[in-house]
Amino acid sequence: MNKSLRLLIVVASLLLLIVAPTLTSAQEAVSLELWTFVNTHARWFREQAERYREEVNPNFELEVVEIAGSDLFARLRISLQSGGVGAPDIADIEQGSFGSFLRGGGDPGLVVLNDLLEEGGYNEQLVSSRQALYTYQGNTYGIEHALTPVVLYYRADVWEGAGFDPQTFETWDDFVGAARAIVADNPGVVPLPIHGALHEILLRQQDADYFDADGNVTIDSEISIETMNWLLSLQEEGIAAQPPTGDALWAAFKDGTLISWVGADWYAGFFKDNAPELEGLWKAAPLPAFEPGGRRTSVWGGTGAMVVATSPNVEAALDFLEFAMLSVEGNVRRFELTNLFPPFIPAMDNERLHAEDAYFSGQDLGALFAEVGPEAPAQYQSPFRSQLNDLNTAAFQDIIDGIRTPEEVYTEIAATIRDEMAFES
C-alpha cells in the first residue's frame, strides 16, 4: 500500500471512531445522582427513572441515594458551602429544613424553577399554597411531592364499638364529647395524642401559623396561645396526652393505647410500615372543624424536589423532574406507591387514586384526600423556621408538664426569633 492510501485509512478510522458513538445511540448518556431521605420516595424515583428510560432516553441512569433526614440537609449545606463538592444533581429537601438554606439572604445554591414552571403552564396546575413553601422573594426552588392534607386517623373498631362514628363529627366539640365517653369506659386510652406537630397543624386549620405571609413571627398570637391552652385543658380531662416518640410510639399504637391520630396523607404509609398487625382496624375522616362549617383539614410537612445549582447536568435534571413530578402518570404512580396525594391538579381525579385500601378497612383514602384537599391552608416559609422549631421543641415538655404557660413560652420564643432576625439583617 502506498503512503497516501495508508493515510486515508488512518483518517477514515479516526473519523469513524469519533462518529461511532453518535451512530449507535441517538441519545447521550445521562447519569444523575439524587438524594432523598424518604424510602417511599426512593422507590418511586427509581420507578420513574425506569419509565424515563423506556419513554425518553434509554441511556438515562439515576442513582438514588437514601440518606437519613437531618443528615441529608447538613451534608447538602456543607457541600454547597464548599462550592458543590460531592453534591448531588437533585435533592429532596423537607420544607422545615428548606428555610435554613435561605439563611443570610445569600444564594441557596439551588436552581430557580420559575422558567420551567411558567413555560409548561405548571403554575396553574400545582396547588399554589404548597409551592409557597419552596418560594422565597419570588423565586421558586422546589416542586412539592405531596399535598399533605391532614385527616383524623382513628381505630374504627374502638370508636364504632363504643357507638360513635367519627365520620359524623362536624366540630371538635363533637369529638371531645365522644372522647369523654370512651375514656370513661376505657381508662388509659388516649383519644387525642398531643404530638409535637399537633399545635402547628391546628393553627393552620384556623388560618394561622408560626409565621405569616410576610415572614413575621406569629407564634405568640392570641389564637396560638388559645389553641395550646385548649389542648392542655383536654389533657387535664384525660382525653389528650403526650405520646411516646420513636419505636415506643408504635408500641403504644399496637397495645391499643392510642386510638386516633391527627396526621397527613403520608402518615398512612407509616402505619402500614410500622404497625402491619393493625391492618383493617383503622379508618380516616376529615378533621373536625373548630366552628360549624369551618375548615376540615390542615397541612403538615411536605418535601420539595430541587435541582442543585452546582450540578453539571442541570438541563437533564430539570427534564427528568418535569417528567416525573409534573406528569399525571408520575403523580398517580406516586400515590399508588406512597399514599402521598398529589399537589398536581390534573392528577387529582384520576381513578387510580381511588382504590380501596385494605389497611384502612377498605376505605377509599384518595377520595377523602380529594374531598378535603381543596381546603388545604397555606403554610409560609421563613429562613428562621427551623430555629423556631428548635426552640419550640425544647420548650414543649415544659408546656405539657405545666411548668410554664404557653403564653410565657411563646412570647419568649417570638422575642428570641425577632432578636435573631434583627441581628442578621
Place this chain on the structure above:
Amino acid sequence: MFGWRRKLAPYLFISPFFIGYAFFFLIPVIQSLRLSFYHQVGLGAEPRFVGLDNYIRLFTNDALFIKSLTNTTYYALGSIFIIVPLALGLALILHSPNLRLREFFRLFYFTPNITAGVVVGIIFGLVFEEQYGLINNLLLAPLGIEPVRWLRDPNWVMPSIIILGIWKFTGINALYFMVGLQNIPSELKEAAVVDGATRWQVFRYVTLPMLRPVLAFVLTFAIIGSYNLFAEPVTLVGEVGGPNNAGLTMTMYLYNRGFRELRMSYAAAIGYTLAIIIVVLTVIQLFLTRAFRED
C-alpha cells in the same frame, strides 16, 4: 559534602505527615480562628469584620451557650467524679491475683467502648424510654419504684447521659489504670506490707502516688472527651438537647449554629471558646495532680 543532606533528612522524612497535617488541620484551624472575628451567615454570604463581637455575644447575650456550658460541665464532673473512681475500682479488682478468667473480664468491660456512639445512643433511647423502656419496666417496676421520666424530665436527662457514659467509658479507663497498676513494682508493696501497712495504707501511700502519671492521663482524656461529647447525646435526646435543652452539649450547640443555621463565623467562635476551656481545665487538673513534679 553530604553534611547538609544529612541535616535535611529528618525534615524530609517527617514532611509527608506534616504536609497532610498542615493542609487538613493547621491551615483550617488558623482559618477558623480568622473566621471567628467575622460575621458570616448563610451560603455564599460576604463576611463582615466584627472583631471580638462573636465572643462577647457568646458570654453576655447567649443563654443557650451558657446552658450548653453548664450541661457539659455537669457531664464532665460526672465523668471525673464517678467514672474515673469506678474505673480505678474496677482496675483494682481486675488486677487482683485471686481473679480467674481475667482476660475474659477485661475484654468484657472493654467492648462497650468500641461500639459506635450513635448505636449506643439509639439503644439507650429504648432503655430509658418512659413507658416501654427497659429500666422502668424491668428494674424499677418489680421494685415498686415509680417510673422515672429519664428523657422527658429535664432533671434526669443529664444523669441519663452520665449513666450512658459510665456504661461506655468505664472499661477503657479501667484498662489504662490496669496498665498503670502493672507497672508498679511489687517490691514496693511487699516492702510496705512488711513494714506493717494495712491494705488501705498500701493503696493510699504506695499505689496511688505511683499511679499519678496514669491518673493525670486519664483525667486529661476524661476532660477532653467530656467537652467533646456529641454522638451519644444527639441520638439520645435529639439535636436540640431534649426538654429545656437539658442535654445540649457544647459541640451539639456548635453543630446547630454552624451546620444547621449556617452561622459559620459564630460557630468558629464557639469552637475556639471550647478549645480554650478544655486547655485551661486540663492545665488546672495537671497542676492539681502535681503531674509536673518530678518525683
